[in-house]
Amino acid sequence: MAEASSSSEFPKKVIYCGICSLPPEYCEFGGTVKKCEEWLQQNHPSMHEKLYSQEAIEQNLSTLSLEAQKRAEKDAQKKAAKAASAEAKAQEQRATSKVLIKRIERNKRKYVTAVQGLEAFGLDIKKVAKDFGKKFATGSSVTKVPGGGEEITVQGDLSDDIYDFVVENYKDVPEDNIEMVEDKKKKAAG
Amino acid sequence: MFKKDIIPGAKSKVKSSAQRAIRAKVLDQYPLLEPYIEDIMPKKEQLDLVKLPDRVSLYALGSTPLFFQHMDDPLLPHLTLIHRYPTLFHRLRVDRGAIRFVLSGATLMVPGLTSPGGRLPSDTPDKGGQVSEEGRYGTEELEPGTVVVIEAEGKENACFVGTLKMGTAEMKKVKKGQACEGGHYLGDGLWSLNLG
Ligand SMILES: [Zn+2]
Numbered sequence: 001m002a003e004a005s006s007s008s009e010f011p012k013k014v015i016y017c018g019i020c021s022l023p024p025e026y027c028e029f030g031g032t033v034k035k036c037e038e039w040l041q042q043n044h045p046s047m048h049e050k051l052y053s054q055e056a057i058e059q060n061l062s063t064l065s066l067e068a069q070k071r072a073e074k075d076a077q078k079k080a081a082k083a084a085s086a087e088a089k090a091q092e093q094r095a096t097s098k099v100l101i102k103r104i105e106r107n108k109r110k111y112v113t114a115v116q117g118l119e120a121f122g123l124d125i126k127k128v129a130k131d132f133g134k135k136f137a138t139g140s141s142v143t144k145v146p147g148g149g150e151e152i153t154v155q156g157d158l159s160d161d162i163y164d165f166v167v168e169n170y171k172d173v174p175e176d177n178i179e180m181v182e183d184k185k186k187k188a189a190g
Numbered sequence: 191m192f193k194k195d196i197i198p199g200a201k202s203k204v205k206s207s208a209q210r211a212i213r214a215k216v217l218d219q220y221p222l223l224e225p226y227i228e229d230i231m232p233k234k235e236q237l238d239l240v241k242l243p244d245r246v247s248l249y250a251l252g253s254t255p256l257f258f259q260h261m262d263d264p265l266l267p268h269l270t271l272i273h274r275y276p277t278l279f280h281r282l283r284v285d286r287g288a289i290r291f292v293l294s295g296a297t298l299m300v301p302g303l304t305s306p307g308g309r310l311p312s313d314t315p316d317k318g319g320q321v322s323e324e325g326r327y328g329t330e331e332l333e334p335g336t337v338v339v340i341e342a343e344g345k346e347n348a349c350f351v352g353t354l355k356m357g358t359a360e361m362k363k364v365k366k367g368q369a370c371e372g373g374h375y376l377g378d379g380l381w382s383l384n385l386g
Binding site for chain 1: 226229270273274275276278285286287289290293307343344345346347349376377381382
């Protein structure tokens with residue numbers, strides 16, 4: 001640790017992979033190498049050329065014993081399979097998940113709108129709650145749901161507006177997966 | 191240390207007196223950072239403290255993690271900080287075969303450092319028939335408890351940071367056993383933590 005003489009050499013700029021987040025030279029150890037390579041080729045072609053050249057690949061292999069190579073290869077395959085199944089699962093979850101927009105009567109003609117299920121589409125519901133609040137200039141907060149999970153509660157009857165806003169702004173949520181429901185307050189007996 | 195995904199706890203502002211103390215501690219532990227400390231931890235900017243599981247504290251500037259600490263143990267630099275200031279820490283190198291173990295959170299073992307592809311202080315540049323940068327890994331043997339950054343054979347950027355469990359002189363003698371206590375590696379929960 002002796003070579004810190006010139007003080008202009010830092011901070012060093014480091015590129016991180018847009019797919020797996022590691023420095024691209026480490027992508028080979030993750031389960032998403034194929035996608036990582038495509039990303040690098042598109043975004044940093046010269047680095048891609050360096051890291052994925054035939055020469056580089058051969059050099060990488062030559063430092064490992066044959067047995068270690070085999071083990072590493074098996075390991076890589078396992079990882080790739082795991083990543084693929086995780087991706088498939090996430091996709092399936094997306095396809096079957098529902099977003100519920102619920103109109104709830106609080107008092108006579110006073111409503112709140114509850115929105116559930118956005119997190120299944122990779123959205124940060126705290127942020128979405130903030131977006132709702134800003135867009136509709138109303139109270140909007142994240143509240144716990146009895147039985148686990150969280151929902152966004154927006155003051156006012158905004159079901160239709162929220163529906164449109166979600167479809168418009170959060171492209172990861174397919175319109176078909178949004179459901180509108182009404183939660184009428186049960187008439188108090190007597 | 192961070193094998194699982196982390197759900198960050200409460201974030202709080204570090205008082206300016208505490209901020210000064212942390213800065214002093216950083217410089218005490220990593221004197222070579224001195225010329226850059228104002229870039230890393232500007233005096234006028236607010237440092238945040240984020241509580242992580244298992245009594246780990248993380249110090250961050252906005253969304254940039256800087257140092258973390260288990261209880262009152264030494265402050266450890268986050269790998270993104272190491273990547274920006276790579277040569278200002280004690281460094282060792284593992285051979286290529288050890289990389290995938292390190293990245294899966296396994297304990298770093300001595301043979302990964304003593305093998306031909308590994309590097310310890312004072313290793314001759316032509317060890318294993320490969321050319322290494324002269325002096326890159328120093329000449330001073332490191333004691334147990336030293337914070338070390340672990341680089342990897344054939345890679346430019348470091349992949350691990352942790353505390354030495356065994357001194358480097360002893361490693362050369364025994365050539366086996368655990369090298370580092372749990373630390374922070376590329377792709378672990380601390381790496382993936384989003385401070386948004
Ligand atoms: Zn990658």
